[in-house]
Amino acid sequence: MAATLERAEQLDTDDELAVYRDRFVPIMDPGVVAYLDGNSLGRPLLATAERLQHLVRHEWGTRLIRSWEEGWLTLPERIGDEIGRVAVGATPGQVIVADSTTVCLYKAIRAALALRPGRTEIITDTSNFPTDRFIVDGIADQFGLTVNRIDSIDEIAEAVGDNTAVVTLSHVDYRSAAIADMAAITRITHDRGALVVWDLCHSAGVLPVQLDANDVDFAVGCTYKFLNAGPGAPAFLYVNSRHHNDFRQPITGWMGADDIFAMADEFKPALGIRRALSGTPSIAAMAGVEMGIALLAEARIGRVRAKAQGLGRWVIELADVWLAPLGFVVASPRSDEQRGGHVLLRHPDAERISRELIDNGVIIDFRNPDGIRIGLSPLTTSYVEVWHAMNVVKSQYSRTPS
Numbered sequence: 001m002a003a004t005l006e007r008a009e010q011l012d013t014d015d016e017l018a019v020y021r022d023r024f025v026p027i028m029d030p031g032v033v034a035y036l037d038g039n040s041l042g043r044p045l046l047a048t049a050e051r052l053q054h055l056v057r058h059e060w061g062t063r064l065i066r067s068w069e070e071g072w073l074t075l076p077e078r079i080g081d082e083i084g085r086v087a088v089g090a091t092p093g094q095v096i097v098a099d100s101t102t103v104c105l106y107k108a109i110r111a112a113l114a115l116r117p118g119r120t121e122i123i124t125d126t127s128n129f130p131t132d133r134f135i136v137d138g139i140a141d142q143f144g145l146t147v148n149r150i151d152s153i154d155e156i157a158e159a160v161g162d163n164t165a166v167v168t169l170s171h172v173d174y175r176s177a178a179i180a181d182m183a184a185i186t187r188i189t190h191d192r193g194a195l196v197v198w199d200l201c202h203s204a205g206v207l208p209v210q211l212d213a214n215d216v217d218f219a220v221g222c223t224y225k226f227l228n229a230g231p232g233a234p235a236f237l238y239v240n241s242r243h244h245n246d247f248r249q250p251i252t253g254w255m256g257a258d259d260i261f262a263m264a265d266e267f268k269p270a271l272g273i274r275r276a277l278s279g280t281p282s283i284a285a286m287a288g289v290e291m292g293i294a295l296l297a298e299a300r301i302g303r304v305r306a307k308a309q310g311l312g313r314w315v316i317e318l319a320d321v322w323l324a325p326l327g328f329v330v331a332s333p334r335s336d337e338q339r340g341g342h343v344l345l346r347h348p349d350a351e352r353i354s355r356e357l358i359d360n361g362v363i364i365d366f367r368n369p370d371g372i373r374i375g376l377s378p379l380t381t382s383y384v385e386v387w388h389a390m391n392v393v394k395s396q397y398s399r400t401p402s
């Protein structure tokens with residue numbers, strides 16, 4: 001089959017999730033050809049705009065401080081439960097919405113380290129996302145621990161040893177989109193007596209994750225990417241209930257205390273996942289998380305995953321016929337099973353090309369050193385949109401040899 005616009009239109013016609021595009025705020029800028037960066041900032045839902053109106057006018061504006069008792073206080077765990085149920089395979093009481101991914105990761109790694117006293121090594125990989133590596137380095141520095149940075153996740157079995165306290169990795173690589181084998185790596189880590197902290201930023205909301213079934217210890221993830229919760233919306237933290245009696249996180253604030261309004265002399269942690277909280281939750285920012293996860297519940301993660309695979313195949317097919325002759329290389333796994341929700345193209349001039357594409361309405365992102373990341377958000381991205389984007393790349397670089 002040819003790489004035609006008609007074919008893209010047919011793929012959209014056959015797409016069960018195409019109806020969900022209308023649930024998002026329309027892009028009012030006619031200069032935007034394609035938005036292929038939803039894995040950095042997902043588009044807003046119309047329902048979020050309404051929810052925010054209601055929140056400001058009614059809950060905050062009229063119910064005022066009474067709203068804390070009328071639902072705000074329990075939002076972090078209620079939305080956490082929904083994320084657990086809909087997106088990450090966790091039964092209730094193990095996921096909480098709070099802070100940023102960075103802060104959640106810090107808490108999770110510190111909590112995991114405290115559960116493995118005497119062990120002094122943290123393992124991560126060199127291609128992990130910067131904030132993850134920086135948090136690991138910072139903790140190691142503060143507590144005199146060593147960091148073992150492996151070059152490839154495949155080296156994990158040789159790397160984990162008797163002195164390893166924590167293994168922390170991203171489930172989906174933010175550059176290549178390669179999916180790590182969560183089941184195998186978690187098992188290997190546990191076999192050596194260490195604990196695992198998974199970062200789900202590029203998995204949550206685009207592919208089904210099975211935290212309980214894989215017996216994961218801790219996980220963190222982002223809500224403003226595939227969950228469309230909005231810029232800086234709070235992250236989520238999963239702690240396996242197996243650890244609930246023992247885990248302690250380092251930022252012991254009043255929201256994580258046993259009785260918040262006791263104004264007690266000393267900190268006594270709440271039972272269960274609430275002890276992972278620190279300060280007052282960001283209620284306005286959680287509106288987007290609530291609406292994003294509700295939409296995903298409706299669309300269903302299995303269908304979202306299938307469309308992400310379809311869109312990925314479409315990008316790869318167009319790249320093979322149109323862009324390979326122009327020096328672009330597909331740098332993501334070609335196998336649907338091993339590729340997450342985006343496709344990385346490499347080109348020696350990727351930085352310049354990325355800038356030009358954005359100027360021409362094709363919104364992608366550049367990833368150091370030579371990557372153009374094509375983010376595919378199954379609830380908002382259409383096959384026609386991808387076709388137009390790839391066509392812009394093709395026409396632009398057939399004309400201007402680099």
Ligand SMILES: *Cc1c(COP(=O)(O)O)cnc(C)c1O
Pocket residue numbers: 100101102103129131132170174199201202222235
């Ligand atoms: C996006 C992303 C983050 C973001 O962390 P913030 O604290 O929200 O800035 C962290 N880790 C990974 C792997 C990411 O992709």
